[in-house]
Amino acid sequence: MKWFINIWRTLTKPAKYLTLGTVSLSAFLMGIIFWGGFNTALEMTNTEEFCISCHSMESMPYKELQETVHWSNHSGVRATCPDCHVPHNWSRKIARKIEASHDMWGWMLQSVNTPEKFEDKRLEMASREWKRFDRDNSLACKNCHNYDSMKWEDMSKLAQKQMKRAAEIDQSCVDCHKGIAHHLPDMGTARAPELIAQVGSGVTSLQTEQIYFTALTKPLFYNDHTDVEAGTLNIATKVKVLETKGKRVKVGIDGWRKKVGAGRVIYYDFGINILSAQLTKDAALEEGVMQVFEEKEDPMTGLIWQRVEAKIWTEKDYLVSDLQPLWDYARETYSTSCSVCHTQPDEKHFDANSWPGMFQGMIAFVNMDQDTQALVQKYLQEHSSTFDKSAHEL
Template sequence: MRFIINFIKWTYDIFTRPAAKIGLGVLVAGGFVAGALFWHMFNLGMDKTNEEQFCLSCHTMEDNLLPELQKTVHWQNRSGVRARCPDCHVPHEFTDKVARKMQASREVLAHITGTIGTREKFKEHRIVLAQREWARFKANNSKECRNCHDYNSMDFSKMRVTSQMIMRSAAERDASCVDCHRGIAHSLPDLQGSRNPAFDTLMSEARSVSVESGVTYYSAAPQDLFADEGLTQKLGSLEVATPVRIVEVKGDVQKIELDLWRKNKGFGRVLNSEFGLNITSAILEKTVSQDPALIEVLEAKVDDLTGLEWQKVAVQGWVSTGAVLNSPETIWNIARTSYQNSCSVCHRQPVESGHDTNQWPGLFAGMVGFTNMDADTSKLVLKYLQMHSSDFATGSQAPGSPESTVQSARP
């Protein structure tokens, strides 16, 4: 015990009493050397943690991300210039680099604790990791990308015509690279499990709607359709903004009727909202689609443009209450916002009425891959584009409204 007390006293004296045998110059010189040594070791540590081998040994990249990177032009190309991990993920300026290293400690901790220690866990958390990096690139205007790819150094004349148009527009707006280019070095995360929070807003509004039998409403979100009021026998699924007529309300469930069109070909599972127009409103189970006890054919017509027979059918089923809206306008507003926000970052989005209903699916399929829309939002935006296409441009009412007097291009 006395030894510990003497040691503490001796240490205290060392730091509080003037040096008796060591001169001030020696102390200053020693402090300078110690500071220089610390600074050297600090920078050496920074450099070592910036080596690609460190990334491959510390992160789960070797098993998950490295194989994806090796398939891209950033790994191997005709010029022999390769982007390393820190080239894209570590800022070059000192202060930004230190801040990024501190942020990256979360990822190191996640690896050590096993949060992303397996392929399955990594895939589960990938959307979070990707969105974090996208936000960082967006905030600094893709600075790491532009250390190599600079608008002022681009020769637009050597690009394809379609690329020229997009890149010139991006240069004029000084757009961030990540606005258009995602998934060029690593695979995009699976967005199937994600959900647009705007659907929660629609469902919140739908819960306040007081429905009446015999009145037509619109489904507020994708939902399942059942044959029984116990919601155990699935008939199919409804898409968002599908018109439904309320037949009966029983507590937490309600019986609805669909009057939609289908092609009289194959199983006829896909039900469309308009004759001759491929606007998906519901999809039936295969065993249900040809059951006359469940599907009533009301009318049959031949589409002169395709020669196919279309049937207008009535289907009754049960859904949960609180999932319909009086009007589709709130739905269209959300779809319009999603379309404008997601499809204008790369180029000016096409006007909705610039294409007809059956052209939009193919066009949209070529664009949606460059966005981060989830599956439900993609279907909603496509339906919005179709319902506001040139086929509906002359309508005096909003498309989808029961009072709409649409002059369709179809007979």
């Protein structure tokens, strides 16, 4: 018993019974043992074996990974779970581990333990990972892939154009390459998934003579069955359903066009460059597609504008009955994304025709997919001083 008492006294009051050198050496050795043990345990959680020890991970995302080029390729380089989902930087790695503790609740509550439950949560989980990749500017991807090391000459001309532009702004890889390692959420599109998750993928039963709004940029067609595109219907554009047939719907698009060339671009209002739709030249000249109601001269430019309605076909999906959720998403995105470098100007600070140039200067410093860019720009234009005069009232 005496030896136990002596050990206890030494541990509780080491400075009284041990020399300074002994205390310092003991503390140093204990620190090494603790730090080594901590890092060993940490690295054990950074293995693929640990990641797939959960059945829901092994049965779904791990099998999906095995179907991709990140698993099997001619170079023999394989990306494992921690390569993509655990940051290499130590401080970020610790933050990620703390964040990942949320996944324990999913395991305990068995919220993704069946394929059906997993699919129900896939969009939520994917959106969370996409946000993290975007926040880190896809650093996990760039640990292996580097813009400066890419062989442009081996790419197609389209790929070169897109990738060189991405390299110029050091764009986040996941902006364009969602679904590169795992299946995309069942949404019918990989574009603007967070937007669609918030506003919905469209009204299931469209009614004729009713007004709807486009939740994404959509292709236009000459009729209900052809695959030949007749133009583009912009996001957040108001349309009236005229006829439905199969998977397509004939819509009326009201607006104004400049009396220049084929007049194929339809704008939201007279003299205002807010895009509603762009038809191909052939579609704009097609008989029965475009109806002209009146003409007006723009006193600012001297151009003649025509009030028109285009009657043309598009797909039934991504037509919503309420515009406000789109504006809410755009407002939130503008507020969070465009305040990274400085305080963003109020929507009413510029007029509708000035906003495109200002906004294009901003998005060079943030990462947005094209649909979200178009939506935010349109939101700023339609909430500008052109329509809201309160910013200039005394």
